[in-house]
Amino acid sequence: MNLCSLRNEFESDVAMTAMTFAVNDYDLAATLSSGQAFRWRWVGDGWLGVIGTHWVRLRENGASITAETVEPVPDWAWLAKYLQADLDLADVTRTFPDDEPMRAAVAASRGLRLLRQDPWECLASFILSSTKQIVQIQQIIALLCERYGEPLAAGPGDALVHAFPTADRLAQTTEAELRACKMGFRAKYLLATARRIADGKFHLTRLQALPVEAARGALTDLPGVGRKVADCVLLFAYGFPSAFPLDVWVLKALRQLYFPRRRVSTARLNKFAAGHFGPNAGYAQQYLFHYMRTKHPHANTQN
DNA sequence: GCCCAGGTGAAGC
DNA sequence: GCTTCACATGGG
DSSP states (O other): OOEEEEEEEETTTTEEEEEEEEEESSOHHHHSSSSSSSSEEETTTTEEEETTTTTEEEEETTTEEEESSSSOOOOOOOHHHHHHHTTTTHHHHTTOOOSHHHHHHHHHHOOOOOOOHHHHHHHHHHHTTTTOOOOHHHHHHHHHHHHHHHOOOTTTTTOOOOOOOOOHHHHHHOOHHHHHIITTTTTOOOOOHHOOOOHTOOOOGGGGOOOHHHHHHHHTTTTOOHHHHHHHHHHTTTTOOOOOOOHHHHHHHHHHHOOOTTOHHHHHHHHHHHHSSTTHHHHHHHHHHHHHHHOTTTTGOOO
């Protein structure tokens, strides 16, 4: 871990603790707003969010990221892991195929990273993501956290924040209560999956040690979890580098950039992705996703 | 009104 | 193995 400085601040009467991580090639804005995590807000001159039970403010300063929390933090390893601050991005991007679409996607968002998130929060979030725009996913999750998450102390200038609700807590809700959080038909899936985990019938912590295919198979047994949601969790929470979420944007990217005049099924494209993009296919996928959303935001209205 | 959104599951062939 | 459809809700 790159520990450059540690200081304590006193703003108002809240004790703040800060840590600065040295980073190379880290685009914090692209990373936090690229549809992997849904709770980060740009306020003033920094990003406000919640990681686990910590309120966190992140600010980018050239070759470093400064993090502030409310409570004193004896060990910052959890944050370094979340941010993947120690990863050498060049080691990843050099494994990408040397073709025109990848060159363009990497050039368009240099410094885009994959986070390493909590499996339950990631799983629940992507169950809620199906056929929803990212802005709406953020709204649903904000409501869910406000109503069922544990209240947390926030830093100065921020409103009361909440932890992401535990599976145990959501298992005690009703489908009607979840539907009231605007999640529609996804409520049934989220409730059923929360119950499977709260009952101890499904162990998220055991997936990390499995081969990726076995972990994917376990996840897709959960209600509301198909190939795409499973791959999001495998990639964004467990860090399986070959997991390749194939959503409508990446589907469009592959069809337009690699198969412009052929009709290719998603099953074929999953196989193509596994063979074409190398050992870090999931990372390549995130670059393609972000590239399509930022450079061709209206691609879905053409053709 | 229309179509679309970081899809899934069930039913039909 | 496919293809089609329902499923809630909100943005453009």
